[in-house]
Amino acid sequence: MSRIPNERVAKVWERLALEARDAGYSVNPDDAFASELVRGLLENETRYGYRACPCRLASGVRERDVDLVCPCDYRDADLDEYGACYCALYVSPEISRGEKTATSIPDRRPVGGPTAHPREMEQVHVAGLAFPVWRCRVCGYLCARPQPPLVCPVCKAGKERFERFM
Amino acid sequence: MLEAKHVEGMHNKHKVLLYTLTTCGWCRKTKALLQELSVGYDYIDVDDQEGGNKELAKQEVLKWNPACSFPTIVLDGKDCVVGFQEDKIRELAAE
Ligand code: SF4
Numbered sequence: 001m002s003r004i005p006n007e008r009v010a011k012v013w014e015r016l017a018l019e020a021r022d023a024g025y026s027v028n029p030d031d032a033f034a035s036e037l038v039r040g041l042l043e044n045e046t047r048y049g050y051r052a053c054p055c056r057l058a059s060g061v062r063e064r065d066v067d068l069v070c071p072c073d074y075r076d077a078d079l080d081e082y083g084a085c086y087c088a089l090y091v092s093p094e095i096s097r098g099e100k101t102a103t104s105i106p107d108r109r110p111v112g113g114p115t116a117h118p119r120e121m122e123q124v125h126v127a128g129l130a131f132p133v134w135r136c137r138v139c140g141y142l143c144a145r146p147q148p149p150l151v152c153p154v155c156k157a158g159k160e161r162f163e164r165f166m
Numbered sequence: 167m168l169e170a171k172h173v174e175g176m177h178n179k180h181k182v183l184l185y186t187l188t189t190c191g192w193c194r195k196t197k198a199l200l201q202e203l204s205v206g207y208d209y210i211d212v213d214d215q216e217g218g219n220k221e222l223a224k225q226e227v228l229k230w231n232p233a234c235s236f237p238t239i240v241l242d243g244k245d246c247v248v249g250f251q252e253d254k255i256r257e258l259a260a261e
Pocket of ligand 1: 037052053054055068069070071072073074075085086087088089090
C-alpha cells in the first residue's frame with residue numbers, strides 16, 4: 001500500500017508536467033495513469049533514496065542505477081522510436097494530444113544495467129580547447145566549463161549524469 | 167519461499183502467474199484488465215519482496231524473460247508474455 005499522500009503526488013506531478021513542458025517535452029494525458037507513475041517515483045525515492053524508474057527493478061545501489069533515475073538515459077531514444085518513454089510518463093506531442101495512444105514497449109536498458117555492459121563514450125579529441133565539453137546523457141545538452149553543472153538546465157538531471165564529450 | 171498472491175476470477179482455464187512491480191503502470195494495467203475480464207491469477211510483486219526473496223524472485227523472472235522486465239506473465243507454467251499485451255490478455259477470457 002502506498003505511503004505517499006495524494007496531495008504530495010498531485011503536487012509533484014504538477015511540477016513535473018510544468019518542467020517537462022518548459023523543456024519541450026510532453027507528458028501522458030491520462031492523469032490517473034501518470035499520477036500513479038509519479039507515486040511510484042516517490043515510492044522509490046522513499047525506498048532507495050532516489051527516484052528510480054517505476055517500471056524497472058532498481059538494484060537499490062545508486063551507482064548502479066544512475067541511468068535509471070527519472071528521467072532515465074533511455075527516455076529520448078524511446079520517445080524518438082516509439083513516441084513514449086518505457087513507462088509512458090513522457091510521450092510524444094501526438095500522444096499527449098490524444099491522437100495516438102502509448103503502448104508497452106521493450107526495455108532498451110542493457111540487462112543488469114550499463115555497468116554490466118560499460119558503454120564506451122566516443123570522446124572527440126580536439127586540441128587547444130579552453131574548457132572541456134560535457135554532455136548530459138539524458139537530453140544531450142552540451143556545455144563548455146571546468147565541471148558539469150550541478151543540474152542540467154534543460155532536463156534537470158543531476159551532475160552525475162554528465163559525461164565528457166570533448 | 168516466494169508466496170504468490172491470488173486474485174479470484176470466473177475464468178480459470180489457464181494458470182496465470184504474473185511477476186510485477188507495485189510501482190509500474192503497465193503492471194497495474196495488466197492486473198486491472200485481468201480483473202475486469204474476471205480472469206483468475208496469481209501475482210508476485212517482485213519489488214515488494216523482503217530480503218533474499220527479492221533476488222529469488224528476480225532469478226525466477228530471468229528464467230522466463232532474460233530481459234527481466236515487467237510484467238512477465240507465465241501461462242500454464244510454459245508460455246511467457248512480456249509487457250502489457252492487451253490482445254493476449256483478452257484471449258485468456260475467451261473460452
Ligand atoms: S523517463 Fe519514463 S521510462 Fe525513464 S525513468 Fe522516467 S518514467 Fe521511467
